[in-house]
Amino acid sequence: MDYQRIIANTNRDNSFMRHNGILLTQMEKDRAVVEADLTETNRNLYGAVHGGMFLTMADCASGGAARSNGMRYVTVSNSFEFYSNSKGSHLIAEGKVKNRGKTICVVEVEIKDDTGKLLCGGTFTMFCVGKLDLDSPTNGS
Template identity: 40%
Template structure:
């Protein structure tokens, strides 16, 4: 698996993540890291980062980790626990780590941190393997 190429594809061809400012910075087997530079559109009316933005970042980074094995994946479930509000931060960093890689179902834990490396949210995401190889990166 060519992880550099996979990072490039995820950053250039994932239009939803791209539109939301999410940038994948690392991928290795069963692991991914991504970040988002925050701007006004990411914040709600009280100045905290919107929960939907945090969830989107979590799902995106977990999906990147799931794709690290060379297969197309799609989200089955996702849950998140918001531990602290994302106030007074200019960036969010997310890390996804594999819990289980099955033949069809894969599970990932995610942590979202602020720019001071404080954990703001933790999530769990499951993906379904679509049975199609990412041929460009093999």
């Protein structure tokens, strides 16, 4: 599996991730990491990270972990819990596959800040929709 190519394609072609300042930084079998430098646009009225930013990063990390087998996935459902917040400047979300079937992949995600503090996490159920085509902009991301 050409993980570096998947990472490059995702960071180039996924406009939603780019819009939110999220980068896929690591991928290996059954694991992916996304990261984001935080700005005022990622924060809520109180200056803390907006819950939607956490959930968006978790969804991106779970998609990356699921796609690490060379197939395309979409999110079916998730369960997500917030433990703490951060006024830090950087977030890291790590997704790890917990179970992979022929069409369903279950991924656990944790998000930490730049100090390593665990902020939130959840479980994502992903549905396989076909094989990745790294030559197509819509399939590599």
